[in-house]
Amino acid sequence: MRNGTTIIEFILLGFPDIEGLQVPLFIVIFFIYLLTLAGNGLIIAIVWVEPRLHIPMYFFLCNLSFLEIWYTTTVIPKLLETLVAARKAICMPCCLLQAFFLGTAEFFILTAMSFDRYLAICKPLRYPTIMTSSLCLQLALGSWAVGFTIVFCQMLLLVQLPFCGNNVINHFYCDVGPILKAACTDTSILELLGLLATVLVIPGSLLFTVISYIYILSTILQIPSATGRRKTFSTCASHLTVVSLLYGAVLFMYLRPTTHSSFKINKVVSVLNTILTPLLNPFIYTIRNKEVKAALMKAMACPKTPHPQ
Template identity: 50%
Template structure:
């Protein structure tokens, strides 16, 4: 650290990620758990991407967006887990300020992309179920590419401003982050600058992104359910609803965790609770998603079985 002006304080040049000190006796078990989870997450999402690329029957919009989602999930978990594993292995996990802000930026970026991809996937199911005859005319290849490109590039640019503001804060004295990665809330708490305006800006932005995409997704599903209820036969309803069951499961898991984590009053909650909630939505959920899409989606299961049979026979 270096001296900061004439005050009896020091400017922070690196942070210490505290991780899970309450589970110090379980470090080896946590390391094995997170390593296994990371390997399965990356492998599972790579399998989904590979299946969609190999099987021509899956070359339509629903699976184009699913492959984007799987690709995003690989990087989403990669932003935090390798650094977490390193910290569990060496017992003292430090991170430079530049690396910390970069981690914060990419975590915020990929989280935003996840929200928008879930909304786009809900819109795709809405068009497929409510306007089946016009589906191919609406969800054209060029339109799907524009949606995906706009999602990735738009969030990439839009996420810069909050992190630039965050990086301009002063950090002096205490440099221990009570988290396993560089998240916004512990960074704001650690800063010796006035963070009230930035805190309001950041959480207002979170409200807009989370509830804006959630509202869009809910409207899509209200219309989907309304269309399904008009189908006269129960078996027909089940067949149509099965095409969006996997996506709906992922939406429920993701938004329940993210709303509880970010869109709530901060004063009555501890960072200890936040860390374990973060483990669920940033590590466990990306692990569950490939299994949800493979086990609940008949087309993906059939494509996987076909590829396995070809490889074997």
């Protein structure tokens, strides 16, 4: 036992080095949050109302957009509060819930999307019989279930720990790692489980995605027409961009050597994952996607008023 005081709340430090910039930063992040909700919500709505988009690729995209709304809503409102509130506290149950809601489902959904692109490009004739509506639903539900079950197992052990250490978290949201530092008992088993989950989820899903794209690129290079190669690659360019952003940021955080300044750098990289990437995803998936742009223009077009006879 470090001391006899039981922790009932945590203090989120956020960004203590931005003294005097809290209000402008609040306005910028709030505006980003609104754009994120609008952009991802618009993708879900467009796919829902446009029958031509009722295909596996856009079904997975809707899941990703909903997940981005979920993640940003879990993180940003509390971040906005810490920017303007004098007291940056978060209750213990709220902190644990925030850590739980930031699951690993995004990695699995992106992996399912890479599998879908692999089948569509490398197995076009068998694609309709393999990637059925039933399989799409199973892959999506499996991604959500596995992603949150991994964190849920950690949470079950975490809620049973006594907390009596330092309750200050040097971050703008609650994560399992910082919470464990406040425990006043041995946490080696939980740390081992967290390391095991990280090793299985991140490199495992990345390996599957890389293998899928090796086959995809190999198939694309065999297309004789340059126009055909470009058109085929454009169907997976957006997904590849999002995968590069996500895994690039995550691998940067986990593969860098730990130094005194690494905590500040990790917070900056976390901003990319939790704030900027969810904002960029709708633009990445629509800016070069003719089908989505056509559906969007169709939805925005004013219906013509019939002329009186």
